[in-house]
Amino acid sequence: MLHDVVIRFLIGGVIVSAFAILGNLFKPKMFAGLFGAAPSVAIATLALTVAKNGRSYASMEARSMLAGAIALCFYSICVAFLLLRYRLPALTATLSSTAAWFCAAFGLWFVFLR
């Protein structure tokens, strides 16, 4: 159990960092922003899930990820809106928008995927 968590932590950290560094290398900023929604956590998690639980199980996770990805789009729009309209600091805008992600992700999952 602990071994599994440590492996996930290390692989997740490496892949997420790699995508973040890649995003840092690009200009203009809006293009670099694409990497803010890179499938880094998904790649790390799905590869490990296939190894442990099989492909069908991982496929079910990917199905739910659909709702998470749409929620991420909603979240990003909320962040941009709060930054541009209300001039909130980035940390405040991003953390407060997390509530929007949870509502959208769980709402979509409950209505369409449950």
Place this chain on the structure above:
Amino acid sequence: MIVRFDSSTLRETRWYEYALRFVFGGVITAAAGLIAQKFGPGIGGLFLAFPAIFPATATLIEKHEKEKKERKGLDGSRRGRDAAALEAAGAAMGSLGLVLFAVLVWRLFPHHATGLVLTGATVAWLAASGGIWSVRRKL
């Protein structure tokens, strides 16, 4: 404006900023696994698209842009927030590509090799996100 490489941002980034991303990335990946174990793949899968490192990334971008302006004796608060908002707009486009990634993995995983599906879906994510960005730029 075309896409270009700029390695200067790597020099501007401090070691603890890389460490922060590593830790956030590691924590959310480990958490996604634990959530899936506890509540099943339906709930666990949602967290594969959780904005885990976005708050850190946006805050660091705001900070860097602000510092650049302040070195010139100007108040960089507005510039910093605008830069973070641009990053968020980019992430919104990238998340549409992430929808395609999820559909491909969901449909192809049961029948094809893991590495092939993940590589193909990642290429599709980049192509779709870049395509949306390119169309948006021309509007």
